[in-house]
Amino acid sequence: MAIWAIGLVGLELCWSAYDDDFPTVTSEPLLENTSSCVDRMFTLIGLDYATEGKKAPQFARSFAALGVRVDLQRSQCGSIVVGHTDARKEELTACIDSILADGSMTAKEAEKLRGRLVFFEGFTLG
Incomplete structure (x- = not known):
């Protein structure tokens, strides 16, 4: 839940969390920005995550x-x-x-x- 809270409060992401899934919703003008924020946050905290394939769908x-x-x-x-x-x-x-x-x-x-x-x-x- 700490990762979810960081994204919610620190980055103002509209997302949910369950175990290691973080479904995220954003508006079209913010697609690239939101994707970049999530990617950079996960990288910064050292989270190993899928960046392509079935486990990494596009918005x-x-x-x-x-x-x-x-x-x-x-x-x-x-x-x-x-x-x-x-x-x-x-x-x-x-x-x-x-x-x-x-x-x-x-x-x-x-x-x-x-x-x-x-x-x-x-x-x-x-």
Whole structure:
């Protein structure tokens, strides 16, 4: 959380943090500046991080982070849509289908299903 706080307070970044993920949002005129600030801060504190590939996506109006899709395409109209990624939906559906096909579940499967449902509900209802 210290890295998140440094970015939030010191650099006034609009970002979140979970473990080692830092989803960041910015306006188009500030894309390069924001990217540079994050890059330089991570370098300055010695954080080893991805600079290319799947783990280092470019800024976009719609992006996935931590199993959630954030759609900012209508943000200038006051609308931001947050929902589950297709992969999360498919994973939950497959888990439930498997349990229904078996007609029963183990305690471990029930615990796993509960975790997925809690995650799903948390992002559905806030």
